[in-house]
Amino acid sequence: MSDIALKLSGLDVFYGASKILFSIDFEVKKGRTLALLGRNGAGKSTTMKAISGVAPPRSGRVEVHGVDVAGRPPYAIARHGVGYVPEDRQVFPAHTVEENLEIAAKTAEDGSCAWTMARVWEVFPILARLRTRRAGLLSGGEQQLLTMARTLMGNPDILLLDEPSEGLAPIIVQEIGRLIRELRQTGVTIVLAEQNMHFCLGLAEDAVIIDKGHIVYADTIEALRADPAVASRYLAI
Numbered sequence: 001m002s003d004i005a006l007k008l009s010g011l012d013v014f015y016g017a018s019k020i021l022f023s024i025d026f027e028v029k030k031g032r033t034l035a036l037l038g039r040n041g042a043g044k045s046t047t048m049k050a051i052s053g054v055a056p057p058r059s060g061r062v063e064v065h066g067v068d069v070a071g072r073p074p075y076a077i078a079r080h081g082v083g084y085v086p087e088d089r090q091v092f093p094a095h096t097v098e099e100n101l102e103i104a105a106k107t108a109e110d111g112s113c114a115w116t117m118a119r120v121w122e123v124f125p126i127l128a129r130l131r132t133r134r135a136g137l138l139s140g141g142e143q144q145l146l147t148m149a150r151t152l153m154g155n156p157d158i159l160l161l162d163e164p165s166e167g168l169a170p171i172i173v174q175e176i177g178r179l180i181r182e183l184r185q186t187g188v189t190i191v192l193a194e195q196n197m198h199f200c201l202g203l204a205e206d207a208v209i210i211d212k213g214h215i216v217y218a219d220t221i222e223a224l225r226a227d228p229a230v231a232s233r234y235l236a237i
């Protein structure tokens with residue numbers, strides 16, 4: 001087996017007549033975290049949606065462990081081990097935190113079940129305290145944690161996190177950073193879409209930059225950190 005968990009090649013995505021992504025290529029090695037960086041409107045969320053099946057590509061390949069899943073429906077791609085945490089934090093507002101997690105419980109591809117409710121309470125102490133609270137009453141940060149925990153209950157081996165820190169209070173941003181570090185220890189492969197390179201330092205090993213729907217940079221995040229000209233050209237800092 002190859003050591004590539006996720007490989008995009010020649011991915012073109014349109015919204016109606018507008019072309020949004022132009023022949024996107026990148027790959028993520030198993031167990032690594034890749035930061036997908038770019039300014040607002042660059043195409044990060046569209047890339048995540050193309051991978052997860054929410055915005056099927058017009059052409060190109062999305063290989064998950066070597067199998068091309070491009071154009072398959074979201075539930076089929078999820079079943080392939082891809083967990084998607086969208087930027088808009090969709091919780092079931094009328095259900096409790098606990099119920100939101102129960103709904104999502106599913107074993108992994110290989111039948112193992114690393115993520116259980118008990119494990120979530122351990123790793124997400126903030127949610128443990130809120131288990132009987134209705135999700136609609138949670139703060140934005142708590143909803144972000146719940147959406148992440150719910151996705152993990154599906155036991156994905158590739159996790160797509162779309163701007164998990166966006167618009168949240170510094171204390172929750174720190175908590176999300178801590179969680180991502182902890183998730184990395186489990187061996188899961190992560191794609192972390194972010195505008196903020198600094199949030200990704202210490203979380204991601206690799207970085208790609210997307211600009212106006214094109215991949216314009218791909219290297220380690222340390223190489224990017226050492227190259228302020230690239231960051232100032234393509235990222236808001």
Ligand SMILES: Nc1ncnc2c1ncn2[C@@H]1O[C@H](COP(=O)(O)OP(=O)(O)O)[C@@H](O)[C@H]1O
Binds near residue numbers: 018042044
């Ligand atoms: N549903 C949509 N219909 C038409 N255009 C869209 C839609 N969603 C996003 N776009 C456009 O696609 C481009 C990329 O958006 P997006 O992927 O959300 O960027 P990012 O996540 O990097 O901020 C932007 O120009 C945005 O205006």
Ligand SMILES: [Mg+2]
Binds near residue numbers: 045
């Ligand atoms: Mg976005």
